[in-house]
Amino acid sequence: MEPTASLSPSLFDPIRVGAWTLPNRVVMAPLTRNRAPGQVPTALMATYYAQRARPDTGAGLIIAEATPVCPEGHGYADTPGLHTPEQVRAWRAVTDAVHAEGGHIVVQLWHVGRISHVALQPGGQPPVAPSAIRAAAKTYLVQDVDGRRVGGFVDVSEPRALRLDELPGIVAAYRQAALNAIEAGFDGIEIHAANGYLLDQFLRRGSNHRTDAYGGPIEHRARLLGEVMTAVTQAIGGERVGIRLSPVTPANDAQDDDPQPLFEYVVRQLAPLGLAYVHVIEGQTGGARDYQQGPQPFDYAALRRAYRDAGGTGAWMVNNGYDRALAEQALAQGADLVAFGRPFIANPDLTRRLREGLPLNPLQRATLYGGGAEGYTDYPFAA
Template sequence: MSSKHPSLFEPVTVGAWALPHRVVMAPLTRNRAPGQVPTPLMATYYAQRAHPRDGASLIIAEATPVCPEGHGYADTPGIHTPEQVQAWRAVTDAVHAAGGHIVLQLWHVGRISHVSLQPGGQPPVAPSAIRAQAKTYVIETTADGRRVGRFVDVSEPRALRLDELPGIVEAYRQAALNARTAGFDGVEVHAANGYLLDQFLRRGSNQRTDAYGGSIENRARLLREVMQAVTGAIGGERVGIRLSPVTPVNDAHDDEPQPLFEYVVRMLAPLGLAYVHLIEGQTGGPRDYQQGAQPFDYAALRRAYRDAGGTGAWMVNNGYDRALAEQALANGADLVAFGRPFISNPDLTRRLREGLPLNPLQRETLYGGGAEGYTDYPFAAP
């Protein structure tokens, strides 16, 4: 690091990448990939946000399923077919031509899915056959041929068999290799927000009695195996992970998150990761949200990672503005990820640096659709 208390706009080396500043674009699901294949419009969207000074120093592309069963929302792109890999290449080429860095978030939704989105209309898979109190996004075709999106309750899942878990690990490993073939600078493993890897971690969704349930060590076993496979495939210096210790989204809950996630970060420390991406509080909601009897101690979590030898950058996320971001860096963070502000402000870093006003967000165009509310947000005047 260039100073004891670095500025948000100072350069930093993170894993394999020399980044021009510390403003990161968080992954944002936009449901604009019909047929689960990236589009040319997506290349425009990401390239707009890739300027090395005015845009994101690092773009974390939207959550992308690693296998057909990993899909849980309509029109989200995958990374498990040759067609998807080739289409993503146009996105990464556009970002690199603009001078940016981009990594792909690897995703398996687990039980947060609907039978209409699963191969053969089968039930979604999960650690245990417990239906989440959550909704997902599907698109239906009307009588006059229009595609209309709506949110529906997720379907009841089935529990994964023990002999299926190696296939899950292999899907992540192959997806990481596919991402590199598609031109991504690396990957982020999505282990947050109540999706499959997070479901295994938490008692509320994992009631298994085999080697993948019960104790913290057992519940973290699948995550350990996935992270070892992914880092073994492409190198830890090109791998990040996203965690959300206390978020309740997608019916995620555990009554003892502090020991659980301190175990997780100590487990991750030897892998030489590029970064750990931490969502503080409720995803997209209150930063002071807590689960369990005591407020979550994020400083203790970072100490547990560092004390175990973890060298990856510490990235924080959730509701940050410039002042909060600078304070986080003073308190030991290395990077700050911004989500929705990057949707409506492709030049967010310039606006933060110069104190310029932000474009308002069009919430009605967040999910699905085309260019409106996607690639038509204006840049600040020169």
């Protein structure tokens, strides 16, 4: 008799996702590294991503680091933008390097909202937010100390509330950044609607106290996200667009007392857009997978069902603390892709190491943010 084929996909099987055919289901999650002085990508960044793009050893899909869509969207020092011609040209060198290795790369489009500091804002103005509520959070600044650039974490500044007439400009910035991404050679984009940044701030009761059409009931708080997603999918096609959500994370003072109906509403609204994927952080970003907000544990299976029942066809990507065994279990339970974050920092050949059961390089935490090649492009490949 013929052996019975497994009904569950392997982490190393190819998959069609939106406009792309990926060689495996391992995704490199977006990772802020603060190595773009002047907010412009560098040649070192091209090397870093190309190392992780090789189809036989690296990610089936790379999601490049969070990238602000406008000057006001910056909230951390030395993060690359995608809102000037210089930035677009510099990103092109990165995407060319990735494609030369046979890889696929999308960019995560970002507006930090209130998670910023006046030192990073045009003209030293306050950051913008849904409401004028300061976050209990920190950001990363680089200062000149005795001729040296020294980085460190500081409290975020108090924001001002966005005026109603400013919101179309936010939507337009995302749309233009999506077009810039395609010009820069990216295969697509991911909208960052997670981790307590601007779009997530609008979603949550803890940060959105507005009383106009963008605050109050769920459908109002989700309005800006819906407008952004509609704009970018119309601009470049839904098959080249993903979105990142983090239903229960407390990152950057993200709070909501009833996230289940909120995020089920969000994914139902996303379903008709024909997205490439939905990327869900399970639990606390970079922390406990069983972290919860609200009266009961969040039901991620119900979230996926809500998306599918509403006609959503995009791949379902899971993220947070995965190893090979947990990833294979997630695929068996209905996930399509698994994103790995910090393991990809120290292991440019992470997919090969997972497939062959090879040990992982230890992570150098002191070099996570800022600096040069050390702890960035000098991690060894397995022999």
